[in-house]
Amino acid sequence: MTRHLKIAAIIFLIISALGFLDAAYLAIDHYRGNIPPCTIQGCEIVLTSAQSKIAGVPVALLGALYYFTLLILSIAYLDKKNEMLIKIASKLTPLGFVASLYFVYLQFFTIKAICQYCMASATTSTLLFITGMYIIVKMRHRSGGVEIKK
Template identity: 30%
Template sequence: MSGAAPTQQRSQQASPLGWLPWATLVVSIAGLAVAAYLTYEHFTAGTTLACPNTGVVNCAKVTSSQYSKLAGIPVALLGLGFFAAMTVLSLPPFWRTASPWPSRARLAAVIVGVVFVCYLIWAELFQINAICLWCTVVHALTIILFGLVVIRLALPPLD
């Protein structure tokens, strides 16, 4: 009987944490899909953005602005790389490993991602004077990923 108690206690401790790795994977895949769409639109002149192109909400204005590239690299492509990396780092083996590197890489990536999102939001609001709905989805997913990664790091280990 005493063997059942530690297992039951461990599963009770693990249950609140069990969904976080899966949530990061789902959010990363969603971000990968949106970033892939924005990358496709960037390289095909963005004629099918499915977003208004007048007024404050103007995806075409945002995605074709000078802020749509960083050092000549399309921001959409950088987002695609970010979400591809986060998808890999969110796979179950990278959550289960005893190595600290996947956890550190996840944290570093989401910190860089959130800083970059802040820059992009600033550019949209104060430089471009337009908001891209698709970009806003990417920004929100990045912030959600940041929250999930930080929450997981703040919680006690599963062991």
């Protein structure tokens, strides 16, 4: 593990943890029937909208599972030094990034309200995507452009 890859993996872990805390907070509040305090108007509108669930499952719970998966993979990578783990985590980030783009679109153009917690999640997804792509590029560059199979 190179120094740059280790630093990127630690950053990935921290961002994943922040995303998990944000999404888990929203998921727990959903199941408690609470709306979290919001410094901008719109959280309640977004969090109770028809778009806040997919097949009856809160989007926040799906987000928490996504971030938790990335968090576990990054912890395991740092512990086991198995590059396949961080590679898998990095390759999952486009899924979260595209989902975040879609949910931001829904907030602006369909729901016409903004949730600060949802925007925080979109920010963490974007940062994870950038960090994940950096990790993939670093791994390819180090191997001379050939993917490392581990």
